[in-house]
Structure formats: structure tokens, C-alpha cells
Amino acid sequence: MKPENFVIPTLPQRAPATRLIGGLLLALAAGLLFALGLVLSGMAQPAKVIGFLNLAGLAQGEFPGAWDPSLAFVMGGAVMVTLLAFRLTPARAGQQRRPWFSSRFEWPQQERIDAALLQGAVIFGVGWGLAGYCPGPALATLLVGGRDVWLFVPAMLAGMWLARHTTR
Amino acid sequence: MHPYLSAALGGILIGLASWLLLAGLGRIAGISGITCSALRESGWHAYWRWAFLLGLILGGALFAQWLPVPAQPARAPLLIVAAGLLVGFGSVRGSGCTSGHGVCGLGRRSLRSLVAVLTFMASAFVTVFLTGGLQ
Numbered sequence: 001m002k003p004e005n006f007v008i009p010t011l012p013q014r015a016p017a018t019r020l021i022g023g024l025l026l027a028l029a030a031g032l033l034f035a036l037g038l039v040l041s042g043m044a045q046p047a048k049v050i051g052f053l054n055l056a057g058l059a060q061g062e063f064p065g066a067w068d069p070s071l072a073f074v075m076g077g078a079v080m081v082t083l084l085a086f087r088l089t090p091a092r093a094g095q096q097r098r099p100w101f102s103s104r105f106e107w108p109q110q111e112r113i114d115a116a117l118l119q120g121a122v123i124f125g126v127g128w129g130l131a132g133y134c135p136g137p138a139l140a141t142l143l144v145g146g147r148d149v150w151l152f153v154p155a156m157l158a159g160m161w162l163a164r165h166t167t168r
Numbered sequence: 169m170h171p172y173l174s175a176a177l178g179g180i181l182i183g184l185a186s187w188l189l190l191a192g193l194g195r196i197a198g199i200s201g202i203t204c205s206a207l208r209e210s211g212w213h214a215y216w217r218w219a220f221l222l223g224l225i226l227g228g229a230l231f232a233q234w235l236p237v238p239a240q241p242a243r244a245p246l247l248i249v250a251a252g253l254l255v256g257f258g259s260v261r262g263s264g265c266t267s268g269h270g271v272c273g274l275g276r277r278s279l280r281s282l283v284a285v286l287t288f289m290a291s292a293f294v295t296v297f298l299t300g301g302l303q
Contacts, residue, residue: 020212023212024219026192027189030185031222033185034186037181038228039227039231040174044237054296054297055296073176075271077180080180081179081187085190085275086277089187089191099190102194110263117263119261120260120261122258122287125294128266131248133252134199134259134266135266135267136265138255139225139228141232151252155248156253163256163259
């Protein structure tokens with residue numbers, strides 16, 4: 001995400017060691033849990049993702065060809081939780097209104113729907129539909145996903161670099 | 169386990185992971201944003217992102233030992249490289265991907281994220297329709 005979309009953080013230059021270590025362990029745990037969710041849900045399998053994106057399969061018979069609604073359950077389950085999370089957590093984060101290991105909540109301030117957003121989303125969708133990988137599943141299967149992931153991830157990083165250096 | 173049930177449970181875990189990052193660090197669990205910034209930032213702003221990515225990559229390898237992940241037969245290299253370029257470029261240009269706009273953006277009721285999600289879903293549906301789902 002673009003840096004200007006975030007509030008500039010104030011704290012961590014002189015964060016105490018406990019907060020630093022706690023924060024790193026928490027980020028590691030969140031990454032592990034995210035990976036477990038991706039693997040369990042089937043999102044780590046490009047064939048399942050493409051099976052969901054294959055709307056034409058609604059009109060067809062048996063798989064392959066049939067539509068696979070699994071991804072809707074993944075999104076449904078995840079968003080059910082985050083709807084609660086973003087409502088409850090910032091409000092109940094104690095008197096200081098801050099996260100456990102950081103000085104403040106930081107999320108995108110940008111709410112404008114601009115051309116870059118739409119262009120980016122269209123381009124992202126084409127790539128996602130071509131291979132069935134979005135960034136999370138591609139990274140989560142980096143060590144187990146075979147040759148495709150080894151090609152996809154470096155290309156994705158190159159694409160990110162290109163977007164940074166051509167659009168500003 | 170029925171595939172829809174494991175899909176929903178997996179989704180809930182992804183949501184909980186995002187909640188953990190929000191409650192602990194006050195951050196959005198957007199994978200493209202975290203990846204891109206991990207490579208650009210320094211100090212703490214890079215460290216926590218690398219810790220998250222380490223968990224994601226090692227976790228994926230670890231849990232794939234217990235949970236069946238069918239092997240993905242290798243597809244045309246050019247197709248995969250093109251897809252990777254488009255996903256990387258699009259996620260940065262559009263300020264987010266399935267996790268940042270989808271899981272977190274919808275969770276915080278952002279209209280901007282909703283528009284992004286509807287746009288990339290539509291774009292992906294059309295792509296698969298036109299290509300017939302390259303597997």
C-alpha cells in the first residue's frame with residue numbers, strides 16, 4: 001500500500017525491548033495463523049481459486065467445469081471476523097486506545113476512489129484469473145508449491161517494483 | 169471435512185490472523201502492502217513485516233505437511249510470469265489485494281475497498297471466462 005495512505009507512526013524508534021520482541025513474535029504468530037487459514041481453506045490451491053472464478057461452470061456439469069463456491073466461504077468466514085475486529089478492537093483497546101505492542105492504530109486514510117485504484121484492481125484481477133495466485137497464497141506456498149510459485153513470486157516482486165517506479 | 173466447512177474455517181482463521189495483527193500492532197494485514205513495504209522500509213517498519221512474512225512462508229510449508237495440498241502441475245512459464253507481473257503491479261497500483269482490500273477493507277467497511285474488490289473480482293471472472301481457466 002502507498003505510504004501516504006497511512007498515518008505516519010510516531011513511536012517505535014525507542015520502543016522498549018519487551019515491546020519490540022512482543023511485537024515481532026505477534027507478527028510471526030499472525031503470519032503462521034494466516035498461513036494455516038490459507039492452507040486449510042484451499043486458497044493455497046490455484047485450481048480451487050480458478051474453480052471459483054469460473055462462473056461459466058455454473059451452467060456446466062461435473063468438475064472440471066463445474067463452479068466451486070469454496071472461495072466465497074473463505075471470504076465470508078474471514079470478513080465475518082474482521083467486521084467484528086474493526087468494530088470492537090479500536091474501541092476497546094483500553095484507555096490509551098492503542099494496540100498491545102504499538103503506539104497507535106494505523107490504517108489507510110485514503111478513501112478516494114480514483115483512477116489508480118480502478119486500474120490497479122483491473123490489472124490485479126487479470127493476473128489473479130490467469131494463474132489463480134494472489135500474493136498471500138503465493139507466498140504461503142513458496143516452499144511447497146513447486147515451479148509455478150518460484151516463477152510467480154519473483155515476477156510479482158518485479159511487478160510491484162515497476163508499479164512503484166512508473167506511477168510516481 | 170466437507171470442503172465448504174474447511175473453507176469457512178480457514179477463512180475464520182485468516183480473519184483471526186488479521187485481528188491479531190490489528191490488536192497487537194494496529195496494522196492492516198494486507199499481504200501485498202506488507203511485502204512491498206518490507207523491501208522498502210528499514211528498522212522496525214521492516215522487522216515486523218519480515219516476521220509476518222516469515223510466519224506466512226514457514227507456516228505454509230509446515231501446515232502443508234499435515235493438511236493435504238494437491239500438487240500443482242507446472243503450467244506454461246510465460247503465463248505464470250505474466251500473471252505474477254500483473255498481480256504485483258496491480259496490487260501496488262490499486263493499493264491492495266485480496267487480503268488488504270478484501271479481508272481487511274471490507275471488515276472496516278471501506279467503500280474504496282469494496283469498489284476495489286468488486287472491480288478485481290469482475291476482472292478475474294472475465295479473465296477466466298475468456299481463457300477458460302488455465303489449469
